[in-house]
Amino acid sequence: MSRFRGRRLMACSAILVAAVALTACGSKTGEGATGAGVTADTSGDTVKVGLLNSLSGTMAISEVTVRDSIKLAVEEINAAGGVLGKKIEPISEDGASDWPTFAEKATKLIKEDRVVAVFGCWTSASRKAVKPVFESNKALLFYPVQYEGLEQSPYIFYTGATTNQQIVPGLDYLKAQGKKTVYLVGSDYVFPRTANKIIKAYAAANGMTVLGEDYAPLGSTEFGTITNKVKASKADAVFNTLNGDSNVAFFKEYKSAGLTAATMPVVSVSIAEEEVKSIGTQYLADQLTAWNYYQTTPGAANDKFVKAYKAKFGADKPTSDPMEAAYVSVYLWKAMVEKAKSFDVEKVKAASDGITFDAPEGLVTIDGATQHISKTARIGKIGADGLITEVWNSGQPVKPDPYLKGYPWAAGLS
């Protein structure tokens, strides 16, 4: 009997606690909640934003710098008075280079911290892991890294390049240089495989020949055979979609085999200033990269960004494309919120189309339909000082086309 009563008491108190919690939520809720999403807490003088990056593990080398540049943007915005009169409070979480952890931390940021937006993720695997979390909670993610395209989520804003802003211009550049044959080398996961599918479709339509295609597991350091195959193919150029440390082993082997930028140039899409510094310029001299931003990109907005970043994190720290895209994403979010005059996710999204920002890379514009941004494409050459200098640019921002609808040769891709 007493056990039964105890249980009833517990049930009652549980209901009571739940009711109290609900009212607490209700009183804290900012502007009108829409849908079933968790409503962000905008009741106080500050609003929280989530920073979700790998601060440990194999991706830490790249993602810590992205976190730093998001923090820089937040500080600048706070110093200038915040957003809609509220200061921004960054909550940083470590995704630990582990995709399930990313999903877990995203849920925590949305449900417990009740952030108004999350900035972060790097690998496509981590983005794919958190995508359902943001969609089911109707929360916003700003993703700052170039990726393989063929994706669009109503709750993600993509501020890095999609394929028609990076890979396609890279191929256009090779074609203009008279390169007729290419060899594809990549890491064995979603980004390189999808990117290479696109490259093969491009090559078929543009009179180029793909002589071979090889993948190495992420983290692989044995490139003897791949280099032999590349060398024997006598291709005009190599298109490199290797990620992370494998690049170190690959470029060491490449140089040992007697291959250079003069004999067989490599175009890389995942090596930026930060990675160049750690791979070693002796292995990378004169090789090519395709991005939208370099530390050396001219313009007052970039001078200010580079100066501010170095002042805060050290004079020897380079700035790179994903860092810039992350920095820009915070300002774009601010502009969207100010245009919507609300932190409400649906209102912010509705306000996004046509918003522009004078970014370090040049003027960027949000395309509301795809939630990607227009960016200038740039091909760069790696110098002996570890910095990348532009050798070509698209002249004007390229409109995002994640599904490559504007390219007839890409019709069969999905």
Added chain:
Amino acid sequence: MTLVLSQFFTGISIGAVLLLIALGLSLTFGQMNVINMAHGEFIMAGAYTTYVLQQVISDAGVSLLIALPIAFAVAGLMGVALEWLLIRRLYTRPLDTLLVTWGVSLILQQVARDIFGTPNVQTRAPDLLTGNVKLFTSADGVELTIANNRLFILLLVVLAIGALTMALRFTSLGRRIRAVVQNRDLAAVSGIPTGRVDRLTFFIGSGLAGIAGVALTLLGPIGPTMGTNIIIDAFLVVVVGGIGQLKGSVIVAFTLGVLQSSVEYLTTLSVAKVIVFVAIVAFLQWRPQGMFTLRTRSLA
């Protein structure tokens, strides 16, 4: 033809790296029945030693040469410490050594992360080792080149095997090691200090891992988990070669290297790994004792 030759050399050089790692394992695992999972972390210690020395000595060639003996000593002393603190208490329980050394390996990885940070680091190779030797150019214009860093590793392996064979065969320490391996109890009653012999064996075996670590810095990045990536392959070499058999390790390491590179050439890296593993499983079904076996009078 050129391609076949260059693939063959790639295979030999993969084998050389494997062998350099397996040599130390063959001593500690093969001869002493200790499954040392921390062997990979001794490799890492050797690699980080090279990195630290290069921070101090800017000349890459000089720092690499100095790194060889120092890495040998650093990794060797770590091995001795492991043996003295933990393993000697577990000599009769080989499975427990597996668990204990695995724990040690995790601890060492974390220590490396705390000291050097999570991102991997790199060393600069001396200019001499970044080039290659051109052997000839075939009719269709493909050059056969052999990378200098791979040649250097091959040379290291040859020297290590030579030194180890000489030491085991002609020195009194070598005779004692062989005696302890064949019959520990009989060796002990004959007046051989088995404990000290064990410690010295561990020193040499772990030291060889340190040398392997120095060699690996010429090929790729240095990181806390670099040892775990390669240690499984080295265990395979020791097991397939026959436990405690240097000759077996040598043959198997080069065979696996050439097999790996040929299959990889015909298929892909991932498929090659699978096929090589399947081949090994099949081989062990047919010869569970490995390629060579130790003939011993002890019943153990």
